[in-house]
Structure formats: structure tokens, C-alpha cells
Amino acid sequence: MDRKRCTLKLLVQPSRGLVDEMFIILVQKAPSGFQLTVHALHKCEDGHSWEAFGHYTADTIGTVNVSEDPSLGGTYSGVEQMGLLWSLRPVPGSKPGLRLRKMNVQIPMEVTISVYQGHQTEGFMDQVPLASVVVERWYMAPGVSRIPITEDRLSATLFLPPGPGPFPGLLDLWGGGGQLVEYRASLLASHGIASLALDYLTAKIIMETGKMVDLQYFEKAYKILEQHPQVHGSSIGMLGLSLGTSITLKMAVYSEVMKLRCAVCISGCHMQPVDGSVEEILKYFNQNADRTRISEENELIWRDVLLPVPSDLAFKVDMGRLKCPLLVVVGEDDQNWPASESAMDMEEMMEQAGNSHLLTVLSYPKAGHLIEPPYTPHARASLFKSLATREKMIVLWGGETAAHSRAQEDAWRKLLVFLKENLYSGSNPGTTSLSHL
Amino acid sequence: MLGLRRLAVAASVHRPVRRLSTMSPPTSPILSVQPTRGLVDEKLKVVVESLPPGSPVTLHSLHHSEDEDYWEAFGHYVSDFRGMVSVSEDLSFGGTYTGKEDMGLLWSMRPVPGSRKGLRLRKMNVCSPMLHNISVYSGHVSEGFREQTPLTSVLVERWYMAPGVKRIDIMEKGVRGTLFIPPGPGPFPGLLDMWGGGGGLIEYRSALLASHGYVSLAMDYFNSQELESADLEFKYFETAFNIIKEHPQVIPDRVGMFGLSLGSLVTMHVAAESTIVKPRCCICVSGSHFYPRDRTIKEVIMEPRSNSHRLRIDENNHHVWRDMWIHLLDDPSKKVDVGKINCPILLVNGKDDQNVPADECAEDIALLMNAAGNGHLLSRVLYPDTGHLIEPPYSPHFRASNFKAAGVATKTVMLLWGGQTKPHSDAQEDAWRKILSFLQHNLYSSTPPRAKL
Numbered sequence: 001m002d003r004k005r006c007t008l009k010l011l012v013q014p015s016r017g018l019v020d021e022m023f024i025i026l027v028q029k030a031p032s033g034f035q036l037t038v039h040a041l042h043k044c045e046d047g048h049s050w051e052a053f054g055h056y057t058a059d060t061i062g063t064v065n066v067s068e069d070p071s072l073g074g075t076y077s078g079v080e081q082m083g084l085l086w087s088l089r090p091v092p093g094s095k096p097g098l099r100l101r102k103m104n105v106q107i108p109m110e111v112t113i114s115v116y117q118g119h120q121t122e123g124f125m126d127q128v129p130l131a132s133v134v135v136e137r138w139y140m141a142p143g144v145s146r147i148p149i150t151e152d153r154l155s156a157t158l159f160l161p162p163g164p165g166p167f168p169g170l171l172d173l174w175g176g177g178g179q180l181v182e183y184r185a186s187l188l189a190s191h192g193i194a195s196l197a198l199d200y201l202t203a204k205i206i207m208e209t210g211k212m213v214d215l216q217y218f219e220k221a222y223k224i225l226e227q228h229p230q231v232h233g234s235s236i237g238m239l240g241l242s243l244g245t246s247i248t249l250k251m252a253v254y255s256e257v258m259k260l261r262c263a264v265c266i267s268g269c270h271m272q273p274v275d276g277s278v279e280e281i282l283k284y285f286n287q288n289a290d291r292t293r294i295s296e297e298n299e300l301i302w303r304d305v306l307l308p309v310p311s312d313l314a315f316k317v318d319m320g321r322l323k324c325p326l327l328v329v330v331g332e333d334d335q336n337w338p339a340s341e342s343a344m345d346m347e348e349m350m351e352q353a354g355n356s357h358l359l360t361v362l363s364y365p366k367a368g369h370l371i372e373p374p375y376t377p378h379a380r381a382s383l384f385k386s387l388a389t390r391e392k393m394i395v396l397w398g399g400e401t402a403a404h405s406r407a408q409e410d411a412w413r414k415l416l417v418f419l420k421e422n423l424y425s426g427s428n429p430g431t432t433s434l435s436h437l
Numbered sequence: 438m439l440g441l442r443r444l445a446v447a448a449s450v451h452r453p454v455r456r457l458s459t460m461s462p463p464t465s466p467i468l469s470v471q472p473t474r475g476l477v478d479e480k481l482k483v484v485v486e487s488l489p490p491g492s493p494v495t496l497h498s499l500h501h502s503e504d505e506d507y508w509e510a511f512g513h514y515v516s517d518f519r520g521m522v523s524v525s526e527d528l529s530f531g532g533t534y535t536g537k538e539d540m541g542l543l544w545s546m547r548p549v550p551g552s553r554k555g556l557r558l559r560k561m562n563v564c565s566p567m568l569h570n571i572s573v574y575s576g577h578v579s580e581g582f583r584e585q586t587p588l589t590s591v592l593v594e595r596w597y598m599a600p601g602v603k604r605i606d607i608m609e610k611g612v613r614g615t616l617f618i619p620p621g622p623g624p625f626p627g628l629l630d631m632w633g634g635g636g637g638l639i640e641y642r643s644a645l646l647a648s649h650g651y652v653s654l655a656m657d658y659f660n661s662q663e664l665e666s667a668d669l670e671f672k673y674f675e676t677a678f679n680i681i682k683e684h685p686q687v688i689p690d691r692v693g694m695f696g697l698s699l700g701s702l703v704t705m706h707v708a709a710e711s712t713i714v715k716p717r718c719c720i721c722v723s724g725s726h727f728y729p730r731d732r733t734i735k736e737v738i739m740e741p742r743s744n745s746h747r748l749r750i751d752e753n754n755h756h757v758w759r760d761m762w763i764h765l766l767d768d769p770s771k772k773v774d775v776g777k778i779n780c781p782i783l784l785v786n787g788k789d790d791q792n793v794p795a796d797e798c799a800e801d802i803a804l805l806m807n808a809a810g811n812g813h814l815l816s817r818v819l820y821p822d823t824g825h826l827i828e829p830p831y832s833p834h835f836r837a838s839n840f841k842a843a844g845v846a847t848k849t850v851m852l853l854w855g856g857q858t859k860p861h862s863d864a865q866e867d868a869w870r871k872i873l874s875f876l877q878h879n880l881y882s883s884t885p886p887r888a889k890l
Contacts, residue, residue: 007881009650010621015599016474029881110600114621132621134601141473142568143592163468163572163590192467424465424487 159189175242320353331367368399633698776809787823824856
């Protein structure tokens, strides 16, 4: 095709969207039956390049609509409206074990969407595309305020939605990798929930004292939310992923200070010493470190370290005492934590105790450990820095990309509904925040 | 395994675990505006949910301009039986707009009470968005919004520049302007974009046109020192046109011209008289074709001063210029020789244009072109109750505003542009759609262009 006379048009709507928003990609005015490749390119904050692509054939009027037409091959196939984002992978020649995570949420991810002639699978960077546009993907909606929190020696960031409030609140905890990871909290604030992202493993106070935090650290974070003038003190929930689940369950069941309205636990377990804090939990995990397995690709599989689910009640959270609604999200191919087994045991405990009506479990076949907000790349395995050994090794998270991405999309949607229904329904501080049915 | 399957079934069941007592207070309403970051010509979808059914609310939009003025618009709604208000589907019962108006919260904006007079809203820095605070107030409120707390509000960004559009300062061969290049390899069609007698370097329309795939040069044609004699001036526009044409990312035989007001005049003049540049197509918004041969632009702007006896000042002390030119209709030497234009040309005019007799001029242009045999190249649209400033859609309408002619030592006056807000806003929306279609047809199509839309 003569590029000088090329009239092919590429349109992506919206050109600036939130990370969890869908977009529509339209190619128009291609020759009828034209074979083309739609390609996505993203350069992440670490400087690595990620790409995805799909093979399409224009219809009789020269149109390709990614939300309606099937991809015939590439990094995804079939009708996949968001395939160009969730199937992103490091370009050939990249170093192994990469994981895409946005650390600066105040600027967007920029993705270049291009159309190339023919069904191509490589060498995109050496060619000139027929057309290309730039799309921004934001973790923060306009008007969301980002407030670093350092009082009470916390390492945290508060994200407030725009508007007068007051808003429901949420404590947001990530897992064993530590750091202050903000993107999920900023996205939740973009949905109207004042969210506090909390670092509890590599926080300044830990670096300075050399000791892990105690449970009061989390209660202080809760108080920051509860006392904030723009937060509804009686509408606070907690969300944890992986190790964050362990903390969430402990606080939801045992804390006298935290009156959680609801809790969400993703890819985590209730197996932990009932007494003690972070240090004790980590020690408990390390006890059975010898149960670590290695995959054929030399990736570490940690799921057996916490198995079998103990029958000794000193080593699992007493789920029968839970008084608030709980959403548990598990990937059935989780190779890092035995989340499915834990979920089964939690349900059993709650049925015996008579509070299983509080529990909702979302279980996704072929989904792995890292169940994140949707439309971001899936990492089946990646480099992980162990807190214990300070070494970086490749850890197997699990999950098959297409199924895992579908799980992320479904889980996120249901998570938002769960949070909104439980945090928004009635805001009378006089009512006990723990439900009695 | 049985347990696991049971869990999978449970996954699809959502258990509502809280029963609301009838004593608990209502849930706070949820306002959603899509998109929260959009281009200025994209439509907004504004929806409020979780209101008590049948409750009166006010939807309000507030904008703090670069000039530090506040602009607002609002509509009065009543939630339906589901407790919902949808601006694109429901009727506004009052406010700055009424009826079913999906974009009323933007185009009906006006300066808040107590503002300075004669304001005009124009975005000068296109690298940042316009910010609008959209809020929901309880009841039907018409004033004192600042003293009340809304039920909820969101912030919306409106951009003139799509992501990936490049902005390049141009200072070349005496031409001063800003070039906007769409993202992608190109090559693209090009546009020379010219505003009116207010002068200055106004970038927003060019940025928006680049966001639609056209390399656009916004020109400042008053501040250049080169503009002294008419001949040099002509060359200035030819040079600017060639800067676009010769750009490596521009298709050389697909460069058009776009003008508003005085810019229209320049467009017609160059299209008719230039032996060097051949625009592929022309768009002339709110322009007249009164161009006394061999006069400079400066002199054309001065024309009002020599015709001051024809200047009318209305009951509001607004200057009305439209009648100052009418006498020129009878004098061919005072008009662009439109019979020499040989590319498709689109005229967009408002019937209530109080600055330029756009209606009469369009008629005359049609007569002249038909007589010359090139009438098939002309397309025109004329909008009722629409004024002079036909801008990209959803921007507020001002019937009159402060104006100071560029480059001449005159004082600022309140110039009457004309138009009634609702029809003018409808016209802007329709005109923009037609303009983009005209450009697409003439600059992007691979078949030879035809004039009629």
C-alpha cells in the first residue's frame, strides 16, 4: 500500500482513560479484506518496553473493530476488546522476570497503539506503521488528592476522591514484596473511596529500628482514616493481597480498635499464629521453607510451605468470630500461596460457627496469585526480593494469561460492587458498624 | 474437590448482607461523568444515582478560567423512580439551560454574578486541560452555589490536545506561529489556521484539528515586523502555507486553509489571487469577502475607523460593525475576486452575525462564483440566531465581549457578535461536524474531491 496515499484511520476511545476503563479501537478506511496487525507498545518507568499485538482482517468496508472482530493470532486471539493491554509482554531481548507496576500514579501510562500492514509477529520497531496514536491510562481520576502520611511514624499515602465527602474509607495492603505501592489505592479513590496505601514491611520505622511493626501500626493507620474530616468513620473497610490478607484477617477478627465495615482478601490465607504480629507471621512461614519446590523453569513454588491447613486453632484465624462481610478472591492456579485450600477451610469454619452468610468466595480457574486491577499485564513468574534473604529470585505466581486476565476483570468489578454496597449503605454513626442479621 | 466446586458456585452469588433499616439515612448520591478526561468536542455523559426518587436536584458546572474569572452553568432536574438523573435523557426544568441538553452544562456557561463585564472564554495554554467541577446540589438552586456544600462533585478535564500531538514553535522566514502535528508517522494533510482581527497567537483550534489528524499551523499575523506593504503581507501567507506544505510529515498537495472572520477574508484572498499556493480546500467561518485590492490587512482593520459614521452603537453600548461594510457589496474593486477560486470552499455563517454581514456576503459570493462558472465549488451553511464567533462546540456563547483590534492604537470596546445562546451552541456543534466532514472528504479521501457536502 502506498503510504503517501494511505487513508487508513485509527481511532482509540477514550484517548485518556482510567486503567480499569475499557477502550474501543477502530481501524477505518482500510482496503476491503486488508490484513493488518494492531500493535501496542508501552515503555514502563524502569525503561523496559512491553508490546502486544493482534492480527485482523478488515471487512468489506475496510473496518476493524477490536471489540467486535476476532484476532486471528498474536499475543491474544479471539474477540478481546482489551487484549492489547492485558497481553502486553516484555519485547524480545528483555531481561527475564519483569513485572509491570506503576509507582508514580500522578502521571499516566502511555501506550502507543499502531497499525502495521500484514500479519506480523516481530520486528515492529524496525518498521514504520501505517498509523499510530497515543493513549493515556491513568490510575488517578482528575481531582483525586494524593496526601503522603507520615504522622505516627507511618509510611502511607492517602488518596481522597474529589468532592466534599465524606467518603467511605479503605486500608489497602499489598504483600511480601513490601514498598509503598499506591496504584490500587489511587484507583479506588477514583471510584469514590478514600483509600490509604500502607507500607508495613519496608517502612521508614522498620529501616530505622530494625524491627517489624506491631499491630498498633495498623490500628494507627485505621485511626488516621477514622478521624479524617472527609472520611466516614463508620464506613471503613480493609483490603489485602497475599501477606496483606493475613494482616486483614487478623485485624478484622481480633482488633478491638478497628471496626471494619467489610474486608476483602485476595490470594491469601488464614493460616498464621493467632498471637503476635508481622514478625511472628513471617517466622511461621519460614518454618517450612524446606517445602519450597522448584519448577522446570527454575522458578520457586512456595504454595506448599503453608500446607497442610492446620487443625490446631492456635495457627489459624478464628473465622467464626468474624462479624463483617468478607469477600475472598482466589486463583485456582496460585503457585505462591494455597489460597484455595485456605478458602475452603475458612468456609468450613464459618459454617460451623454459623456466620458463613458473611462470606463470599470468588474462585477463578487458571488464575494465579497476582490478581490485580484489570487490563494490566499478567506475570506468571517474576523476580521477587525475599525479605528474609534479601536475594532476588524468580518466583512462580501461576495463572494462564487469558484466563487470569478475565479473572482480574471479573474480580475487580465484583470487588467494587462489594465495597460500594457494604461501605455506602447507610452512614449512621449511631448504628453498630458490625452487622447483626 | 466438592468443596472447591461449591465455592465456584458461590462465586456467582452475591449475598447482600446488610438489611437497611428504614430509619437509616439515605445513601449519598453517586455522580459519574464520562469521560473524566476528554477532548473539548467529545460529548459528556453525566449520570447521578442513589438519589431519593422524585427529588429535586441541581447539576452545576464551575470553571475557573486562566484569566481568573469564574464561569458556571446549571440545570434543574428531578430524579426518577430509580433515584436517577441522566443529563442526556432527562429534562432540565430551569437554570442556564432547559430541556433535554446533554452538553448544556458546558455551552450554557456564563460568568458568575459579580464578574467583570464583556468576558470571553478562550484557552490560551493548550498543553493543559480546562478543568470543570461538576456538582450535584440538593433542591433547585439558582444562586449562591459557593456558599453551599454540594452533595457530591467530580472534576472533569477537557483537552484541546489529544495525547501524542506535538506542539512546535515556529519562527521561520518571518512567520511566527505554532505547528501542531498529530501522533503517528504520517504523512498527514495540512491546514493553515487563521483567526480574526483580535490578533495574537490563538492555538486551540489548531491543536484540536491536529487531534483529528491534520498538521495545523496557527498563525500570528499581527506581530511580525514584516507586515508593512500589501505585497509583503501576501507573501507572508504564502510563506506560511509553504512551511506546512514542505514539512516532511505533510502530504504536499493536501494542504487547506481555515479562517474565521478576518482569517476568512485572508483565506479567500489567497485562494483567489495567489499564483504560488494552491490550497486543496478552504473553510471560511463568519467571513466577508470585502478586501479592497492592494490594501494591507492593517488597513482593512482600520476601515471601521474611516467608516465610523456607519458604526452603530446599540442600547447596551455595544458596537455593531455589520452595517459598516454593506456599501462595499456594490463595488467589485472592494471585493475578493472569488471567481478565481478553484478549490472547494465551505462558508459557515450565522444569520444573526452583528459583526459582519455574513448572510449578504455569502449570497454575493454565490452570485459571483456562479457567474464565473465555479459555483460548483461552493458549499455554504447559514445558521439561524447564530452570531459571529462560531467556535468549536460546547464552548460558551457570548453575545458581546471586550475587543481590542490588534496592532492599531484603539481602545477596547464592547463589540456585539450576535446570536442567541441555544441556537448558537447548536450551530457550533453542527458546524464543527460539517467542517470535519468537509476536511475529511477533501483532504483525506483518495477520490478527487467534490464540493457539495
